[in-house]
Amino acid sequence: MDDVDRAILAELQKDGRLTVTELAERVRLSLSPCHRRLRALERSGAISGYRAQLDPATLGLTFNALVFVTMRTADRDAIDAFEVAVAEVPSVLHAERLFGDPDYLLRVTARDLPAFQQLYDDELATLPGVQRLSSTLVMKAVIQNRPLPL
Numbered sequence: 001m002d003d004v005d006r007a008i009l010a011e012l013q014k015d016g017r018l019t020v021t022e023l024a025e026r027v028r029l030s031l032s033p034c035h036r037r038l039r040a041l042e043r044s045g046a047i048s049g050y051r052a053q054l055d056p057a058t059l060g061l062t063f064n065a066l067v068f069v070t071m072r073t074a075d076r077d078a079i080d081a082f083e084v085a086v087a088e089v090p091s092v093l094h095a096e097r098l099f100g101d102p103d104y105l106l107r108v109t110a111r112d113l114p115a116f117q118q119l120y121d122d123e124l125a126t127l128p129g130v131q132r133l134s135s136t137l138v139m140k141a142v143i144q145n146r147p148l149p150l
Contacts, residue, residue, distance in 0.1 A: 009041065013148065064107070065135045065136065074103065079097075085128050091119050093109055095107075
């Protein structure tokens with residue numbers, strides 16, 4: 001990956017809706033080489049997809065929490081079962097397995113406190129292998145959707 005590839009990625013992180021023509025102009029390449037580089041970045045996995053960024057508040061999703069999950073056991077079957085099940089919960093926006101205790105960090109969203117309570121009781125607490133859940137509320141998003149440093 002060279003400076004031109006990094007420039008292409010940087011521009012697409014700013015605006016994923018750029019046409020190839022607009023992208024070529026911004027990175028100072030002609031259309032064909034820009035298109036070839038873009039396709040190569042997609043094939044390599046450097047670009048994993050394109051999507052719209054939605055505003056949660058506009059959509060009524062104003063309640064955000066971090067949920068820490070401690071598992072009963074750390075054997076492969078328990079981990080696999082939990083990870084498959086948590087991936088099926090639409091309100092879990094982000095899930096990370098951690099070293100140490102707790103075992104997982106989940107970022108979840110809901111309409112309000114009653115909706116979060118129902119999610120917590122009916123879905124999160126019943127995930128396979130869960131021993132304990134602990135949550136904290138997000139007061140304010142300070143940094144989000146930051147482009148990767150290239």
